[in-house]
Amino acid sequence: MQVFQIKKQRIGNMTAEFFGSPQGAYGAYGAYGAYGAYGAYSGSGAYGAYSAFGLPESPVAAEAFVTNRDGIVGAPLGPIPGTKPGVPNDVQNLQRLSREVRAAIFSFALDTQVELTFEQGTTAKATLWRKKDAQTSKPGCNYKKLVKIKAPKMDVFEQQMGFLTGYADIRQDRGAEIISQIAAPVPFYQTIGFIDPARTPYTLELLATGLRFANFCEQQFKYVLAVKRPIELSPQVQPMIATPTHGSLPSGHATEAFVMARLIWKLMLHSGTPQYGAGGHWGRCSCGLPHALQPTAPWRVSTTLSTAQPERCLG
Numbered sequence: 235m236q237v238f239q240i241k242k243q244r245i246g247n248m249t250a251e252f253f254g255s256p257q258g259a260y261g262a263y264g265a266y267g268a269y270g271a272y273g274a275y276s277g278s279g280a281y282g283a284y285s286a287f288g289l290p291e292s293p294v295a296a297e298a299f300v301t302n303r304d305g306i307v308g309a310p311l312g313p314i315p316g317t318k319p320g321v322p323n324d325v326q327n328l329q330r331l332s333r334e335v336r337a338a339i340f341s342f343a344l345d346t347q348v349e350l351t352f353e354q355g356t357t358a359k360a361t362l363w364r365k366k367d368a369q370t371s372k373p374g375c376n377y378k379k380l381v382k383i384k385a386p387k388m389d390v391f392e393q394q395m396g397f398l399t400g401y402a403d404i405r406q407d408r409g410a411e412i413i414s415q416i417a418a419p420v421p422f423y424q425t426i427g428f429i430d431p432a433r434t435p436y437t438l439e440l441l442a443t444g445l446r447f448a449n450f451c452e453q454q455f456k457y458v459l460a461v462k463r464p465i466e467l468s469p470q471v472q473p474m475i476a477t478p479t480h481g482s483l484p485s486g487h488a489t490e491a492f493v494m495a496r497l498i499w500k501l502m503l504h505s506g507t508p509q510y511g512a513g514g515h516w517g518r519c520s521c522g523l524p525h526a527l528q529p530t531a532p533w534r535v536s537t538t539l540s541t542a543q544p545e546r547c548l549g
Contacts, residue, residue, distance in 0.1 A: 340443045350454040357385045360458040381538045385459045398464050405474050427498050448493045456481035
């Protein structure tokens, strides 16, 4: 636990701006503040350019800028001659934008490409669809199936309660890891892939984009499937951390852990680093939040999303 805190302190505000807490203090994912998804006006802020120079955004600083201008602006001047218009829809513009603004742009590019449909049979079914690339300037409505999840029947979850009870026995052993992974488990991956804000800032942005996209999709699945949490099946579960209000399937932590691992793996393939796995789901099982059978659904969702994201990034 101490090691985790030291690493998180070293990473500092930058990691918090990138990722934040996935449960947002267990409230609606921090009103879109999760992973800095829509935190364009939070943290350092999209308009916090002056904070980089040690000047806080405050009425005092604003008044200082007003009086400073009055003292030095001088006589009125005309517009700067020869100013050219900006280049529209050019990816080169991205490097001039703040991380928060880029995050909003990346999220729009990914989130608007997917839709979710619902079917009601003996149990609920949800299918995630992706728009096919349009060949014209006008939006199209041609989709291809990405992944389909069918909620198990209640008797399956009831049978799984025995496994969940068994995992509760190792809560004491996994407690530090469980608490540390309430937020996005970035420090755990940093110990494997040498990911650091100063060294790999764009890798962190890519991972944050992947996590926001995963969260966007998984929350739709959770809402539609409405799978109950173990705490709703037995008063003896008694989770060691607060239970989120959203549904249990697919497991959000497992989906996001798989997405991070697979995106890092894709990057590391180019450097010749061996593949490695992710194991965030089992810690969550032991703390009493998801059902033990759930890693299959997050694995399917995450492998699909971690493939769709690079394809979208590369056009």
